[in-house]
Amino acid sequence: MRRAIPLTILAVVGTVLIVSVFLPPLENLGEDFTLFFDIIAVFAFFLGGGNLVRIHFNKLWRKRKDWGFSIVTLFGFFFMLVIGLLKIGNPGGIGADPTAEGSWFQETFNYVINPLQSTMYALLAFFVASASYRAFRAKNREATLLLLAAFIILLGRTPFGVMLTAWVPESWSIAQIPNLAVWIMNSPNLAGQRAIIIGIGLGVVSMSLRLILGIERSYLGEDRG
Amino acid sequence: MGKVNLTLLLAAVAIVIIIAIALIFPLERLGQLYSLLLIFGGLVALLLRSIFAKEVDRRIIFLFIFVAVAAPLLFPITFSEKPTAVVKAVFDRVESLPPGSTVLLSFDFDPAMAPEVQPMANAISRHCLKKGHKVIFMSLWATGQALLTQSLTNTILPEFPEKQDGIDYVNIGYKAGNEGVLNVIVSNFEKMFPTDVNSVPLGEIEIFDDIRSCRDLDFIVSFGGGLPGSKEWVLFVGDPGGVDVAAGVAAVVAPQLYPYYPAQLVGILGGVKGAAEYEFSLKETYPDLKDMDTPGLKMMGPQTLAHIVIISFIVIGNIIYFRGRRKEKGQ
């Protein structure tokens, strides 16, 4: 019973949504479900946010390693909730848009979250370098091709790449590194992308059907209890 | 005893050399010299080390990347950006049109794309005015108009104080309607743009005396690459109107445009690199522009050095791998 009802909900909702694509009167069901999803996600946050608060309170209470940082996290979390939900420091007052420019809430985003975000993102520049050092080694045929493609594209972006093949006559311009780089992007690269994309489409069909039919149900919890 | 003396001696010589260099070169040159020495010296040292199949700590790689990006920002290091064929085609077209030709430049981008696209838009605007072409500025993007005004008032016009609004250039601004706008102006400008941004009727603007539609233009460049963008200019104006169109776009979009080159697009400027190449050609052709602002070339300094560092590390990694394998075999 505890298992049958969720599986029925799943099968019915899934089937109706598949069919709705072909039935104009039901066409907007997809949008409705998206709305429902958004609303459910807000409720779910009580569990997620509650979990965050519980874990850090526990850490603090039991004085576990690094408990001091938990105070910072908790303070930041509740600070944002209070100024965002009660719209404290918002020039427009309680009726205004919470993310209005000049509000404390949005200022905190601009001056705390924003630099953190972009710095975290910028770490990629370093990791791209360390990953290419380690991974692009001609260990076998596959790795060699990976290396060559990356190498040509990278080289095509530096003046050296241009200089290296500048002697190639114009009628063979395809062999000049910058042009070769573009050709790789537009031909073999495109081919690989297409095969991956088509495969993904079919994989989704098969997995969705397994879910809707209830063959795949590990996420629904245990059989008993 | 002797060892200490040798170290001292070497240190003294080094200090003397450093002071000598500092006296000979101005500070900026010195910074450039030191940072390039640091990067390339370091890379050579690692290269030599790699022969013994010694792996490099990732933090060393991080350090190289940091220096490669920071140094050119502190001490502007620029590289020769020999223009690629696609960029050179655009430059040559602007260069080869007789002075007095009419060129339309459309700023079809938003603030997010601006860091990549605005430098090339500025460079080409500058080139056209320098060459004595009449320039019509416009935008298909609502957010593009502000950027267009910014480019004109802050960068381009101050460099050409003698150019007159309405005679040498005109800004007709933005009109809503995306491809619809193009559909109309391919046969009639006035219908879509009754006035310029200063509300002067098009009929009273000298440039439009013999320009009725896009068909009368000599050249069009669209900057952006979003939607609507260069592709739409080709499909709705370039092809039906028989006008030459070129594109200046963000780097990610560029490969998608290559199939249109050279049949439907005169040339393509892709990302900061495209802008840098154009700026380089401009500086080379017009020595009096050598002091102009070149954000593209400036951005390419860190980019190029970082790419060189990454390429070098790929080479070092492979040497280590092959030397390491030989060692294993030897044992």
Added chain:
Amino acid sequence: MKLSVFLFVLLLSISISAQDEPSDTDPAIIVPDSELVVVAPVTSLIAEDHKYDKGDHIDLSWVPSIDDQLLDGTVIGYKLYRSANGGEPVLVEEFPPGTNAFTDDGVYSDSTYSYFIAALSENYAAESNRTAPIAPEVEWLNLHRGWLFLIALIVGGSVLLFINAAKRGTKLFVRKIAGLEAVDDAVGRATEMGRPILFIPGIRDMDDVQTLAGLTILGRVARVIADYDTRIFMPTSRSLVMTAGRETVKAAYTAAGRPDKYNDDMVTYYTDEQFGYVAAVDGVMVREKPATVFLLGAFFAESLILAETGNSIGAIQIAGTARPAQLPFFIAACDFTLIGEELFAASAYLSGEPMQLGSLKGQDVGKAIAMLAILVGVFSATVGLAWDIEFFNDIVEYLSDVFSAR
């Protein structure tokens, strides 16, 4: 936990009051002035029912004003008016000169509508004739999508067919997938080293199929982990994924006969913020030093940050995503990568159940169709173009009509 929920509710109830709602303003109608620039009205205005909708669209087409066709700029635009059930006309839309068609999506199937268009000069509005009243019709089937339906039916149908065949006991062969063969070893390694296993389900919510794929694999992996009695830790960036993840892990422990070993702290939520989550997970990696890291789900720019940090602590990494842009980074930094389709196939493969494996066979039928279509399409297009053979050109046209997904 309960206290924090109470605090939430208190905050929310205080703040939800006193919110204004925006109001709509009425459109204005232009009144003609003296010194008239008279223009001709548009002609042949036709209103038709839009095909294959639920009765909420009407297609309009017209011939622009004669003065507009002269292209001399006297017509500065058009305004479209609609009256519902014979009521007052309201402005629907304004158009630039040269426009000759429009689809009105602001109508309902239970009313009738009549339209007219005003051609505008700078100070005059020439109204066209009104159309006969029309009611948009509801169509129950979208025949435009017939081919899509058929192809989906064939692909989906063959999945079902093979599942059914497996149910009846037909032996089905599925090739080895390297990344998945490694799961047991990877879990075993963590057990030997006495270090935890980190499972990262991507940064998207439950409304992304990749997250679902990640969770289905989690079900299998958690089962192995429960058998080996190793620790698993799963940080999530969405509350719903946390909830679903807990259900999944709990179910796996129960199935392994060790429900007592399960603990809610195995699956926790950090923050919805993409890079905030990454910062936290990076911290977890360097502090807990997991022996094995699974990265399975929807990943964006953070893919390489996570994979490189995982690599730096020497963890065995098994990654998989269906985002082509992130696959190169996983290939470079992880030990095994499930490429696109393999991510969705993984849980079926790991389960080893005949019915699940059958579904993989079914998707191969889809691939065969795609390959056949490409083969025939490319051949016909080449032959048709090279020798200008009508028959082959027709085939290409037909195929590309079949595969055009509207």
Added chain:
Amino acid sequence: MEVLFEHFRLWLAAFLTLGIFSFLYKDNPWYKLSEAIFVGISAGYWFVVLFWDNFYGKFWVGAGDYTFGWIGAKLSGGEVPSSSGIDLMLWVGAILGFLMLLRLIPKIGWLSRWPLAFIVGATAGLWLINYVASNVMVQVQATMVPLFSSTFGSGFDSSLGAIIGTIVIFVGTFSGLVYFFFSKAHTGAFGTTAKIGILFLMITFGASFGYTVMSRMSLLIGRIDYLLGDWLGMIK
């Protein structure tokens, strides 16, 4: 005062930026502090935004406010609120969301599987046809081009690059699909084709990797520009 505040912001952003960068050397208290700030503040930020956009903007404005107003009016005999723009279906979402919260009560916690099942079913159903159309059909259609001609324009582009290009796209897509086949072991001619397929995939990965490097560097340039320019004022 304003100047002081401006300085504070500048230093705060620099402090956080350096805190994150310090992770590149190793984990340390500075990074831990930046991480704690990031997690706490961003979790709060997103909840507040989700709450106003989704709960208030969608549910409360769309159904909740009206329903409670209606009940209140019926009880007190007052004026019933206008129902224009109201979608009572939204209550389904709210009720499912409420069921989710029942996890907090262990005895009836299993009810929370209903909304989960609902979401999984909706996601599976919603995307199935979508993926067939956009991933399978569109891509197959795009591959059906003549081998020695370009897809663009009316002209017959016979340049060497274009011809090799279209042939490569055809061979690559085809052999790539063969690689993904699950039903057959990679042996014989089939295996050879699959191997060609994996080679294409490798070129794809190498190329996209190399192509992304430039944009990743731009991000770092932006951050270092902030540190050296905006903060330290070392860039003129």
